[in-house]
Amino acid sequence: MVLVFTTVALADIKLGAIFSITGPASYLGLPEKQTLEMLVEELNKKNGINGEKIDLIIYDDKGEDAEARKKFLRLVQNDKVIAVIGPSRTGTSLAIKELAQEMGIPLISVAASKTIVYPVQKYIFKTPQSDEQAVEKIYDYLKKNGKKKIAIITSQDGFGDTGRNALIAEAKNYELEVVADERFKDTDKDMTSQLSKIAAKKPDAVICWGVGPAPAVIAKNYKQLNMNIPLFMSHGVASKKFIELAGAAADGIYLPAGRLVVVDKLPDSDKYKPILMAYKKSFEAKFNSHVSPFGGYAYDAFHLFKMAVEKAGKDKAKIADALQNVKGFVGVTGVFNMSKDDHNGLGKESFMMIRIKNGEWEIAE
Amino acid sequence: MQFLYSGITSGSIYALVAIGFNIIYNTTGLINFAQGEFVVLGGMLMYTTLTMFGLNIFSAFLITFILMFLVGILFERVFLRYVRLKTEINLITVTIALAIILRGIAMMIWGRDSLAVPSYVEEKTVLLVGGSITSQSLVVIVVCFFTAIVLSTFFKYTKYGKAFRACHDDQVASTICGIDVNLIRMLSFAIASFLGALAGAIVAPITFVTYTDGVMSGLKGFSAAILGGLGSFWGGLFGGFLLGVIEGFFAFILPSGFKDAFAFIILLLILFVKPSGLFGKKKAVRV
Numbered sequence: 220m221v222l223v224f225t226t227v228a229l230a231d232i233k234l235g236a237i238f239s240i241t242g243p244a245s246y247l248g249l250p251e252k253q254t255l256e257m258l259v260e261e262l263n264k265k266n267g268i269n270g271e272k273i274d275l276i277i278y279d280d281k282g283e284d285a286e287a288r289k290k291f292l293r294l295v296q297n298d299k300v301i302a303v304i305g306p307s308r309t310g311t312s313l314a315i316k317e318l319a320q321e322m323g324i325p326l327i328s329v330a331a332s333k334t335i336v337y338p339v340q341k342y343i344f345k346t347p348q349s350d351e352q353a354v355e356k357i358y359d360y361l362k363k364n365g366k367k368k369i370a371i372i373t374s375q376d377g378f379g380d381t382g383r384n385a386l387i388a389e390a391k392n393y394e395l396e397v398v399a400d401e402r403f404k405d406t407d408k409d410m411t412s413q414l415s416k417i418a419a420k421k422p423d424a425v426i427c428w429g430v431g432p433a434p435a436v437i438a439k440n441y442k443q444l445n446m447n448i449p450l451f452m453s454h455g456v457a458s459k460k461f462i463e464l465a466g467a468a469a470d471g472i473y474l475p476a477g478r479l480v481v482v483d484k485l486p487d488s489d490k491y492k493p494i495l496m497a498y499k500k501s502f503e504a505k506f507n508s509h510v511s512p513f514g515g516y517a518y519d520a521f522h523l524f525k526m527a528v529e530k531a532g533k534d535k536a537k538i539a540d541a542l543q544n545v546k547g548f549v550g551v552t553g554v555f556n557m558s559k560d561d562h563n564g565l566g567k568e569s570f571m572m573i574r575i576k577n578g579e580w581e582i583a584e
Numbered sequence: 585m586q587f588l589y590s591g592i593t594s595g596s597i598y599a600l601v602a603i604g605f606n607i608i609y610n611t612t613g614l615i616n617f618a619q620g621e622f623v624v625l626g627g628m629l630m631y632t633t634l635t636m637f638g639l640n641i642f643s644a645f646l647i648t649f650i651l652m653f654l655v656g657i658l659f660e661r662v663f664l665r666y667v668r669l670k671t672e673i674n675l676i677t678v679t680i681a682l683a684i685i686l687r688g689i690a691m692m693i694w695g696r697d698s699l700a701v702p703s704y705v706e707e708k709t710v711l712l713v714g715g716s717i718t719s720q721s722l723v724v725i726v727v728c729f730f731t732a733i734v735l736s737t738f739f740k741y742t743k744y745g746k747a748f749r750a751c752h753d754d755q756v757a758s759t760i761c762g763i764d765v766n767l768i769r770m771l772s773f774a775i776a777s778f779l780g781a782l783a784g785a786i787v788a789p790i791t792f793v794t795y796t797d798g799v800m801s802g803l804k805g806f807s808a809a810i811l812g813g814l815g816s817f818w819g820g821l822f823g824g825f826l827l828g829v830i831e832g833f834f835a836f837i838l839p840s841g842f843k844d845a846f847a848f849i850i851l852l853l854i855l856f857v858k859p860s861g862l863f864g865k866k867k868a869v870r871v
Contacts, residue, residue, distance in 0.1 A: 243696065375841060402841035406800040408791045409593045412835040412843075415586035415715065432698035432792045439790075443709050443718050444586070464700045464792055 231271035232528060234259070235278075235300030237290050237315075238329075238517075239307040242281035247307040250514030251329055252277055253506050254498075255304065258521045261501075268528050276300060280311050287311035288318065295324055301533050304520045305329055307513070309377075316343050325539045327523060329516035332381065336562040342539045344562045346519040346552060347512075348477070348569050353454045354385040356475040356570040357426060358393040360584070361451075366423035370399035370448075372413055372437065374429030382428030382453055398422050405433050411440045418446050430455035435464035442468045449473060454570065457512070462578050473583055475570035477512045477552055481580045490549060498551055515551035522550060585714025587832035593721040595828020596728045597791070600783035601805025602812065602820030603731055604776045609814050610739060611748045611772035614675050618659070618683035620802025622780025624690055626652055627793030630785045631699040641704055648781050656777025660770045683798065690795040701788035720790050727786055728821060731779065736817040748772060752815075807851055813864025822863065827851070 236255055238248035259275045267273055276298050280287035287306050294300045302325040306312050309332035319326035320340045328335050333349040361369065369390070373383040379402070390397050398420045401413040414437070417425060425448050427437050434456050441450055450472050457476035462469045478485060482495045498518055502510045523542060531537035545564065548555040553569025574583035601619055608616045629651055633644035663682055667674055708719040739745040750758040751768045759765050784793065791797075804827065812823025830850050835843040854862065 400839070401835075402839070404844065406797070407594075408597055408787070409590045409832075411590040411593075411715070412587040412832040413840045415590075416836055416840075432794055435698075435700075436791065443716055445709065445716070460697055464698055466700070 232268060232273045232533065233276065233298060233300040234273055234524065235276050235291075235294035235298060235303040236517075237278050237280050237287055237294070237303065237305040237307075237311070239282040239311065240277075240279040242283070244282040244308050246511075247329075247513045248279070248282075250502075250511045251305070251307055251517035254502065254514035254517040255521055257501065257505055258518065262525070268525055269532075280306055282308055282311065284311055284314035287314050291315045291318055295322055300324070301528075301535055302327070302524055302538055304517065304524065309335065312345070316340070319343060323535050323539075325524075325527070325535060325542060327520040327542070329513070329520055333563075339560060339562050341543075342535075344523070344542055344557070346516045346523070346550070346555075346563070346565075348454075348552060348565050349563065350381050350453075351385045351389065352565060352567045353475045353570055354382070354389050355567040356572060357451050357473075358389055358395060359567065360473070360572050361395060361424055362393050366395070366449075368396050368398045368420075368422045368424075370401070370417040370420060370422035370425045371397060372399075372401040372403060372410070372417065372425065372427045374433055375402050375404050376429075378430055378453075378455060379428050386426060386428065403429070403433055403437070405429070405431050407433060407436065409440065410437050411444055414440055414444055414446065418444060418448070422448060424449045424451060426451045426453075428453045428455070432464055435461060435468075438465040438468040438472060457573070462575060469575045470577065472575045474573055474575075476573045476580070477515065477569065478571055479510060479512050479515055479551060481571065481573060481582055484580070484582055491551075491553075494549060495551060512552070519548075519550035519552050519555070523548065523555065585712070586716070587836035588829060589712060589715045589717045589721075589832075590835075591829030591832030592725060592825060593717065593790070593828070594831065595808075595825035596721070596724045597783065597787050597801065597824070598804045598808040598827050599728050599821045599824025600724070600731065600779070600787075601801050602808035602824050603728075603735065603817055604779045604783065605806055605809040606815055606817055606820045607735070607776045607779065608772050609752075609809075611751045612675075612769055613752055614672060614679070615806070616773070616776060617676065617679045617802060617806075618686055618798075619776065619780055619805060620798030620800070621683045621686040621690070622652065622655070622777045622798075623784040623787075623801050623805075624793060624795060624798040625655065625686065626781030626784025627701060627788035627797075628690055628694050628699065628784075628795075629781065630788055631694070631701050631793060634701060635699075645785060648785055649778055652777045652781035653774050656774035657770055659777065660773035664769075664773075665766075683802070687795055687798055694795060696795065698792040698794040699788075700792050701785075703789040704786070718790070724786050724790070727782065728824075731782070732817045732821045739817070807848070810861055811851055811854060813861025816861070816863040819861055819863030823861070826862075 238251045240248040240252050259273050263272045278290040280290050304327050309330045312328040312330040312335045320342050325342050328345040331347040335345045371386050373379040399417045403410055427434055434452055452472055452474045454475050478491050485492045499510045527538045527541035531541040543557050545555055545557045553565045555564035557564040572583040574581045604619045608614055629648040633639045633647050664675055705719050709716045747763045748768055751765050755765050808824035808827045809820050812819025831843050831847040834846040
């Protein structure tokens with residue numbers, strides 16, 4: 220069990236957090252924990268919220284559902300926190316959201332799935348974009364460029380399934396025709412069978428939805444078959460690791476991604492640039508490692524919490540109401556406009572279309 | 585036609601793993617479920633020597649092979665030799681346990697991310713009738729045939745090869761004839777581990793290498809070995825290609841989500857009709 224306390228003497232506002240700091244999802248949990256600790260430290264130096272300091276209690280759920288439930292109960296019953304940020308994964312978030320709702324504890328999840336905040340429950344919120352918004356972003360781009368026929372190739376796992384459902388469901392709204400619907404396994408070594416089947420249908424664009432090494436294999440096979448159709452991928456490959464694996468084959472691929480990956484290339488007029496640069500600079504100076512979008516989710520979650528407490532004080536129900544009324548907050552991930560029907564508050568403009576060129580991210584819109 | 589080339593590419597990987605299974609089966613009668621992990625370790629060691637230490641290709645291969653040869657020896661010497669009751673089922677269970685241990689070690693040393701090994705030959709696409717194949721896949725296919733030729737010649741025609749096979753047939757009789765059964769068992773694991781490393785090293789530039797890869801390549805390689813008939817190198821080779829091509833074919837004509845299911849249904853059908861595999865010999869057991 221890993222127990223992390225940020226020691227603040229005689230603190231008044233108790234904030235809990237659960238992240239996957241160790242285990243398979245540690246790449247999510249670690250930057251989230253670091254970001255949150257950094258922000259609380261900075262804020263406490265500046266006299267906290269309304270003059271009261273924040274006592275931050277972070278627990279590790281190791282990415283496991285049962286562990287998340289245990290840690291959540293401890294935060295509520297022993298530590299008496301007034302709100303919880305996290306958990307890092309969709310599964311762990313779903314595992315505790317009913318508890319949070321029943322016990323009346325505001326929960327700001329940093330996991331992506333839409334199912335966390337739909338149907339809307341009074342106390343449950345989340346900060347990352349949903350897969351639907353990534354799909355809408357791609358479809359917007361395709362429509363603007365006059366594409367009509369699309370082919371999709373999705374992985375046979377949770378991420379691929381959600382993506383596939385969203386891709387098929389949204390296609391009608393954008394007057395796109397799905398001419399091929401192929402699947403692949405994460406362990407597949409060669410995807411040229413599926414791709415040559417797609418090529419025969421002559422689509423205007425191909426969209427691949429997966430994470431890990433398989434999309435890189437697809438990118439390589441795509442080049443091997445000399446397919447000159449634009450290739451789109453999901454936000455799941457928006458990491459340097461993907462470019463490293465796919466090598467030269469990554470060139471020319473389009474994908475939706477948060478602004479953080481292209482922050483250096485944003486024009487100075489961009490309204491997100493100041494906040495992104497500030498976060499990037501302070502994170503990279505403190506931890507000497509690259510800033511990641513996952514830390515950004517925790518950044519936004521903390522600022523939402525801070526705004527709500529500034530307005531509503533320490534009453535849990537009032538905090539939840541204040542969160543629901545947040546409008547126009549410019550965060551690292553996007554602009555949050557919460558409402559009683561939307562406890563995420565982000566729109567598709569929280570993604571940007573990115574293109575890979577010479578192993579670097581480029582803004583494509 | 586592309587499904588054929590796609591099938592041959594994945595099939596050659598299955599075939600190399602199947603051949604590794606066959607070596608150990610041919611001498612000990614065991615199924616070594618850590619064969620897939622040998623493949624992963626081979627790929628990981630190539631990554632370490634080539635990318636991390638920046639050695640040239642020749643020394644990278646050499647170091648990888650020597651290390652994996654030693655891993656094979658340790659594997660047999662330390663773990664299998666000290667199993668008290670050496671029934672086949674006990675020893676096979678030990679190989680499963682070792683597979684899990686090796687996977688854990690690989691994860692601790694190399695992490696969870698996939699690693700990319702640079703290509704050994706210039707990356708080129710070779711255009712063929714109705715499709716294409718990469719230069720890297722051709723390397724794998726050539727190595728695959730070469731290994732099958734070398735191994736089947738060794739086992740059939742050389743004195744040592746015959747000793748290996750004698751151990752499989754009857755260990756007591758082999759000992760009486762002056763064959764050092766312990767040494768042969770150890771060598772068979774060392775050769776299998778070496779072959780796993782060879783497979784891992786040459787496929788890593790195509791498929792990348794992730795610590796969990798051993799599960800699936802082990803399973804597919806095992807299926808290929810069964811399909812071709814356990815113990816036969818040409819059977820393993822053919823079984824691998826057949827499994828790959830069937831997968832590619834079903835991915836092409838059916839919704840690709842079903843391709844693995846259909847590949848295994850075909851495998852079952854063949855086993856219903858010919859339980860000893862396509863190239864397997866019926867073994868006469870005298871009572």
